[in-house]
Amino acid sequence: MSEAQHGALQLQVKRIEAVTPEINRYTLCAVDGSWLPAFSGGSHLTVLIPVGEETKRNAYSLMSSPYDTSEYQIAVRRVDDGKRGSVAMHSSVREGDVLLAGIPANLFPVSKHARHHLFIAGGVGITPVFAQLEELSLKGSSFELHLAVRGPEHAALGYELKDRYGDRVTLYGHDGQSRLNTLDILAGRPLGTHAYVCGPTRMIDDVVASAHGLGWSDSNIHFERFDDLGSTGDPFSVTLARSGAVIEVSPEQSLLEAVEEAGHTLPYLCRGGACGECETEVLELEGTIDHRDDWLSESDRCTNKLILPCVSRATCTKLVINA
Amino acid sequence: MLITGIKSRPVYDELTPMASGLNHIAAAQGSGGKPLVRLLTAMTPEQLASTTVLYSTESFTGHNFLSELQQFAVRELRVFPGNADAVGGLDTVLAAAEMGTRLYLAGSEGFIGTSMQVATSYGMHRDEVLREHAGSFVRRVWCAHCGHYSENVAHRVFVCPGCELNLIVRDHYSGRLAAFQGVKADSEVPGELPANEELDT
Ligand code: FES
Numbered sequence: 001m002s003e004a005q006h007g008a009l010q011l012q013v014k015r016i017e018a019v020t021p022e023i024n025r026y027t028l029c030a031v032d033g034s035w036l037p038a039f040s041g042g043s044h045l046t047v048l049i050p051v052g053e054e055t056k057r058n059a060y061s062l063m064s065s066p067y068d069t070s071e072y073q074i075a076v077r078r079v080d081d082g083k084r085g086s087v088a089m090h091s092s093v094r095e096g097d098v099l100l101a102g103i104p105a106n107l108f109p110v111s112k113h114a115r116h117h118l119f120i121a122g123g124v125g126i127t128p129v130f131a132q133l134e135e136l137s138l139k140g141s142s143f144e145l146h147l148a149v150r151g152p153e154h155a156a157l158g159y160e161l162k163d164r165y166g167d168r169v170t171l172y173g174h175d176g177q178s179r180l181n182t183l184d185i186l187a188g189r190p191l192g193t194h195a196y197v198c199g200p201t202r203m204i205d206d207v208v209a210s211a212h213g214l215g216w217s218d219s220n221i222h223f224e225r226f227d228d229l230g231s232t233g234d235p236f237s238v239t240l241a242r243s244g245a246v247i248e249v250s251p252e253q254s255l256l257e258a259v260e261e262a263g264h265t266l267p268y269l270c271r272g273g274a275c276g277e278c279e280t281e282v283l284e285l286e287g288t289i290d291h292r293d294d295w296l297s298e299s300d301r302c303t304n305k306l307i308l309p310c311v312s313r314a315t316c317t318k319l320v321i322n323a
Numbered sequence: 324m325l326i327t328g329i330k331s332r333p334v335y336d337e338l339t340p341m342a343s344g345l346n347h348i349a350a351a352q353g354s355g356g357k358p359l360v361r362l363l364t365a366m367t368p369e370q371l372a373s374t375t376v377l378y379s380t381e382s383f384t385g386h387n388f389l390s391e392l393q394q395f396a397v398r399e400l401r402v403f404p405g406n407a408d409a410v411g412g413l414d415t416v417l418a419a420a421e422m423g424t425r426l427y428l429a430g431s432e433g434f435i436g437t438s439m440q441v442a443t444s445y446g447m448h449r450d451e452v453l454r455e456h457a458g459s460f461v462r463r464v465w466c467a468h469c470g471h472y473s474e475n476v477a478h479r480v481f482v483c484p485g486c487e488l489n490l491i492v493r494d495h496y497s498g499r500l501a502a503f504q505g506v507k508a509d510s511e512v513p514g515e516l517p518a519n520e521e522l523d524t
Contacts, residue, residue, distance in 0.1 A: 115446040189422040192446015215345035215423025219448040 007260025008048065008100040009036065014071065016095055020154045022078050023124055024090055025063070029071040031098055036069045041132035042108035042224075045074055046257070048100040049085045049093075056085035057252040061198075061224075062104055063130035067138060072104075075157070077124040102257055105271030105310065108198070108224040110136060115192030117143040120185060120207055122199025123150065126157050128224060129198060133165065148172040148180040148199070182210040197223045231255070231292065233313045239320040240264060241283050255309035259323070266309055266323055273311035280321045282307050287316025331496040333435075335456040338362040340370055344425030344451070347374040350413050350438055352406045353381060354458030355430030356388020362427055363395045375416055376400045379409035383431065383475050384458050406430075406474075410437050417445045426452045433463030433474050436501025462522060464492055465502035472502060480508050480519040489516055 011028040019025050030036055039062055049056040064073035076089045093099065110117060110132050117136055119129050126147055136143045145168060149155045155174035162169045172180040186195060186207070195216070197207040204223045211221050231254035238255060239246050249258040256278060259266055269277040273293030282289070282305055291301045293308040300306055307314070307321060338358045340347070347370060351359040356378060363371065374397045380387050381404065392400060401416075403409040417426075426442055428435045435454050442452055461475040471485025476492060483490045483505060490505035497504065508516050 113443075113446055113448070186422075190445075191417060191420050191422060191424060193422050211422075212343070215343060215425075217343065217448060217450045219450050220422065 006263055007102060007257055009103065011036075011072065011099050011101050013093060013095050013097045013099065016093070019075065019156045022154075023075050023157070024078075025073055025075045026089070026093070027064075027071050027073050028099065028101075036072055037103050038069050039066055039072075039104035039131075040106050040109055041066050041135035042110060042128045043104040043106040043131065044108075044128070045072060045104050046102035047074070047089075048102075049088050051084045051088045056088070057102075058085040058089075061108075061128035061131070063127045065134045066131050067134070073130075075124060075127045103268075103271060106274075107272040107311075108132075108196070108222065109270075109272075109274070110141075110196070111194045111220075111222070113192070114194035114220075115142065116190065116194070117141060118185070118189065118193055118195045119143065119145040119147075120180070120182060120195065120197045120199070120203070121145065122148045122180075122203045123154065125197075125199030125203070125224075126161070127198075129196070130157075130161070132196070133161065137165065143168060145169045146172065146180055146185050148203070149174050151176055182207045183213070186210050186214055186216070194220045194222065197221075201225060231257075231311045231313060233290065234315060236314050236316055236319065238314070239284075239318070240323045241320050242323060249313070254311060255307070255313060259309065264323070268310055271310045273308050276308070278308055278310045279306055280309055280323050281305065282319070283322050284318055284320035285314070285316060286318040287314055289314045289316075289319075329494045329496060331494075331498075333432075333454070333496070333498065335435075336453045338427050338429060338453050338455045340366045341425040341451075341453065342370075345373065345423040346420065347425050347427065348377070348413070348416055348420065349374060349427040349429075350377040350409060351388075351428070351457075352379040352409060352430030352434040354384055354386045354388075355428075355434065355455070356386065356392060356457075358429040358455040358457055359427070360388055360391045362429075363392070363397065368396070371395055371397050374398055377403065377409050377412050377416065379403045379406045379430075379434070381405045382458070383461055386458065406434050406437075410434070410441060413438055414441050417441060417447070420445070424451065427455075428452065429455045429457050431458055431463075431475075432456060432460065432496075433501065436463060436498070439498075440501050460522070462492060463502040464490070464505040465497070465500050466490060467504055467506045473505070476503075476505075477522055478519055479522060480516055481505075491517060492522065 010031040012031050014029050015027040017025045044059045044061045046059045060074035078090045079086050147158045158171045172178045237248050247262045269275045276295040290313045292311040376397050428438045461477045464473045464476045466483045469486035489508040491508035493504045
């Protein structure tokens, strides 16, 4: 398997396809042709994009099959938001180029207990769903997808999924008139249905509000906002007790990524705050920990003796961890 | 209320209406009728009208709350002679239930445990269910040797009706089996049984 150097994978751009007027799909493989680290449906990849002197860290959902780690696929929508990462992906990156990327992490996994999986997506929000549906369809799980697009020229990814899964996929907006109605989609569902929504904030808010209105509990509503992919926040520094190394965590990287970039290793599995594998003891703290994981209990959080470096951050003048 | 050193035993709740739900299903057995009456008293008329009650009159302690339960204007009250029938009835009701349903369970540990197995099989999540223990803490015991389930076990040592071995009841509760485990009591020296004691009922 391809080994990450200082926490980064070296990926060669094998193919670039324009799938809509705004979205390119990139197929990436290991520079040495070896297997890439495995991932599960809903995972994202943080790509280090050189923009002039700077490096942008943009997270993109993996849309290729989780059962084939000979390559990764991501889709990048060109957004002229001034951050320039996606623009650089579109205008400067060419087939054959080598990009650095983090190890896939999953903050949007499918539920293991669902009896039926209901996906609602809009635009480029469809990308994580590609890998999720692949995973569910191979497991033989029950699922359906409702996808809204802005018009026929934006519907290519939707047609691909329709070819694969037939009636289980419903498209809206591809004909210029049909509209997705979240209340209609969510109403009258049997117990054990889980809804996943990925798309613009408006769509997410709409689905969450409709589901709550229908009496759904939060445990059955899952969503991913693109802007909170990865652990981002204010910079801080951390001291590794064993080596005495002081590491700066930048606003766009997680504590785990910063430690890896500095050439140290920490254990990890999910890189999304769910599995507890990266749990590390806090030896000294002057300040507060911003616990962002789903692993620690409320009482563990309060004592501030443990931290999950894959997602959690700190606002502190001093943080020493047992690593 | 149970004070116990048994960590594996479920932690029970107190039944109160879950206002976020649009439909309510409340199932109880024997003494569990009492918390159920308290729950229904706390409900608004709209909540009562969207509530289905299932009640089993089987009871270890002999308490019956059926006449009290009949006073409420619920959508439907289904009465069962035995706990197993009530759990079967719950299965039927949940099969037709939709998202937005909240489940309330009250009664013995065995009844709550087996009902919870049904709820889990329909994918119900812990935050959609409240469970309140009522009555005696007799145990439901699973025999590790023949797989027989014994209801209402009150003593540390008993004879398994399935395989007729002397079983000692261990203090480990399995949520998956909804039962405590019973193992052969005289495996070291046949015929030599440990002191029998009343369980923490
Ligand atoms: S790696 Fe799984 S919780 Fe951090």
